Amino acid sequence: MKEIKSIVAAHEVAVRNGEASALATVVKVDGSSYRRPGARMLVTENGQLTGAISGGCLEGDALKKAQMVIFSEKSMLVTYDTTDDDDAKFGVGLGCNGIIHILIEPILPEVENNPISLLKRCLEDREEKVIITIFNSREKRSVQTGTCLLLSETINAQNSGADPLSDSLQSFARDKAEEVLRKKHSIITPVDSQFPLQAFVEFVPAPIKLVLIGAGNDVIPLTRLADVMGWEMVLADGRSEYVDPIRFPMVSQYLVGTPQEVLAQLTPDQRTAVVLMTHNFNYDFEIMKGLFPYTFPYLGVLGPKKKLEKLIENLETAGIQLEEAQLQCIYGPMGLNIGAESPEEVALSVISEIMTVLAAQQPTHLRDRQGPIHIDESENA
Incomplete structure (x- = not known):
């Protein structure tokens, strides 16, 4: 939640300064990575970064792509494969052994309920919320729906800048939001077996x-x-x-x-x-x-x-x-x-x-933990 607060505050400063910005969000990870789905970074047109999508390894390249998104005003899905032994192409040996999918979206102030506006609404009260981000990892050059819905027991806010969601997609989103609110952890799930769309259904709890x-x-x-x-x-x-x-x-x-x-x-x-x-x-x-x-x-x-x-x-x-x-x-x-x-x-x-x-965890040394240290958000629906 602190990252969301920092990003919202940084965006407000950018708006006052007349600077355009883009939001980079980790939407899926295959394998291991330093940051998990839900990690975010705001990039302004002058290169100011707030938040983080990695341990510092990907930010430089993501900055360049975010500035392209700001200029084109079109979302972009970027994939970094850190399983490649030759990961020096990122400028540093990552050692993460994962494939990281990052959605970069332009923040258009004239768009009602743009991604930053939805994040800002997460800070308004202590109600548990769900943010739904839809992306296409197989056809990265296609139009990305992006961060499109904020749902809770009292809120149903849609990003008016995204393509209008069909009734079936909205029904799907509500069903998955209810599931995530019940389980209290995020999931990544296919939207439809006939289409390559996936949904990152993110659980956003109140701050401690x-x-x-x-x-x-x-x-x-x-x-x-x-x-x-x-x-x-x-x-x-x-x-x-x-x-x-x-x-x-x-x-x-x-x-x-x-x-x-x-x-x-x-x-x-x-x-x-x-x-x-x-x-x-x-x-x-x-x-x-x-x-x-x-x-x-x-x-x-x-x-x-x-x-x-x-x-x-x-x-x-x-x-x-x-x-x-x-x-x-x-x-x-x-x-x-x-x-x-x-x-x-x-x-x-x-x-x-x-x-x-x-967090309902037992204190222990991570070296003694069997299997991965993070919850697997993937869901085979």
Whole structure:
């Protein structure tokens, strides 16, 4: 989501400067690559790049082709075969061992719901969305439909610049969007066995929201790392002198008050992590009690295990009996075991644990993983 935010912001700057631009999107990967489908890069006519479609290996060539797209105002599908032993033609030994298909589309401001407009709508709220991009990898010189639909439970937006979609294609898109929303991961699927069209049906979740209860100095490195990740942040504390935008410039919402006043303004969802870091047992307890039942996936408690045990005992005394599923979303002491000591190391440990939990993964060394490290988006429909 951070990449989408950066691309939308860069496009707005380009528009103000009167510069045309194009959007490059990885729509399919056969084998391995540094970036997966959904990776994007905005290219302006003066060569400014925002985002990335590789580890830096393909950007130079993609820049030249994007400027051709800007000039012609016609989309282009480009394929890079990094399985070729002679990959020096890209200017560097890639070592990715994959075939990467990249769709480059001109961004025409006069076109309603152009690709950037659809991306911008992904940032308007915390609703899960699906972006559908249709491409023809067998006939690359043919007209590419491109990024054409944004769908969610409340949105059905079509790129008016693309060829009008037939009723059957729109029905196909809605069916696949429902499937992707249900499974919560992207797929790449043939549109019709009679035609060479394929659809990249991309799941776009809401950004992770980090609710920080506590504004001590040890929270500062946590906000810095979360900002690098592109997470939304809410900071709350009962001490107004601590909740200072100068100390926490990356935070988007600041809350000051009693636990009850803070709780009234919190709206945690399935992409929210809450961490209790006030170093005030009673304040943490009131927040923990007020958030029950826990409908969000991660509640982190700073401090030793005995502190969490005492918090749970107090909840039981208050008449709140936690079930096993509710206990499973509470992490205390919070963080992965990476040998963290300093506040910065603890922040890395906590950020890593939150990522693991929200991605429904088990922390392990990638070298010990059997098979590929990424989900295969391909679907043989």
